[in-house]
Amino acid sequence: AQSVTQPDIHITVSEGASLELRCNYSYGATPYLFWYVQSPGQGLQLLLKYFSGDTLVQGIKGFEAEFKRSQSSFNLRKPSVHWSDAAEYFCAVGKAAGNKLTFGGGTRVLVKP
Amino acid sequence: SQTIHQWPATLVQPVGSPLSLECTVEGTSNPNLYWYRQAAGRGLQLLFYSVGIGQISSEVPQNLSASRPQDRQFILSSKKLLLSDSGFYLCAWNQLSYNEQFFGPGTRLTVL
Numbered sequence: 001a002q003s004v005t006q007p008d009i010h011i012t013v014s015e016g017a018s019l020e021l022r023c024n025y026s027y028g029a030t031p032y033l034f035w036y037v038q039s040p041g042q043g044l045q046l047l048l049k050y051f052s053g054d055t056l057v058q059g060i061k062g063f064e065a066e067f068k069r070s071q072s073s074f075n076l077r078k079p080s081v082h083w084s085d086a087a088e089y090f091c092a093v094g095k096a097a098g099n100k101l102t103f104g105g106g107t108r109v110l111v112k113p
Numbered sequence: 114s115q116t117i118h119q120w121p122a123t124l125v126q127p128v129g130s131p132l133s134l135e136c137t138v139e140g141t142s143n144p145n146l147y148w149y150r151q152a153a154g155r156g157l158q159l160l161f162y163s164v165g166i167g168q169i170s171s172e173v174p175q176n177l178s179a180s181r182p183q184d185r186q187f188i189l190s191s192k193k194l195l196l197s198d199s200g201f202y203l204c205a206w207n208q209l210s211y212n213e214q215f216f217g218p219g220t221r222l223t224v225l
Contacts (some may be wrong), residue, residue: 011176032212043216044157052210090157098145098209105156 006104023091032094115140119217132191135203144206146187
């Protein structure tokens with residue numbers, strides 16, 4: 001069965017600093033990988049996705065993620081964080097298009113002024 | 114374009130009362146539908162998913178049930194709520210033509 005681990009429960013970063021959120025997955029084949037963001041009391045919004053091709057994926061809001069098969073990782077990055085990036089971030093893995101997803105436990109990001 | 118709605122947005126219910134949460138999708142047909150629960154400070158737990166009318170798969174044993182009476186309608190129910198049913202309930206959909214899942218705005222349920 002597939003699984004997703006987000007090792008960091010909370011991360012605090014200063015506005016303007018860089019951000020990296022870790023995601024490790026367990027799955028036998030090439031997975032479908034996703035990063036979602038959730039603002040308090042809201043649904044989840046897709047930031048970016050990977051299922052084939054270039055291993056560096058660009059998403060919305062200035063985020064990018066890199067798929068590293070050798071490390072079973074799909075880490076999310078942003079060069080310069082804005083106060084509006086304070087939210088909870090979820091990594092997810094799926095087996096195929098249209099399939100159910102397995103989510104990590106989430107990382108809550110706090111942005112200091 | 115496709116949209117997903119959840120109703121109600123918030124709900125406060127006493128222990129032992131029944132529950133009915135509704136999710137509807139517009140702008141697509143034959144979607145896969147999902148119910149997730151998000152307890153305070155925790156990640157998303159998949160409760161049920163459905164690949165078609167009347168087809169429900171349960172992911173975890175619990176006090177809840179799901180039904181899909183129409184193609185784009187997904188309902189989460191309980192006959193008697195427990196305190197542990199409190200949480201944020203999210204509905205989502207996807208299809209073969211979409212790799213990702215699209216989420217609704219959620220329902221905040223508080224059981225007192």
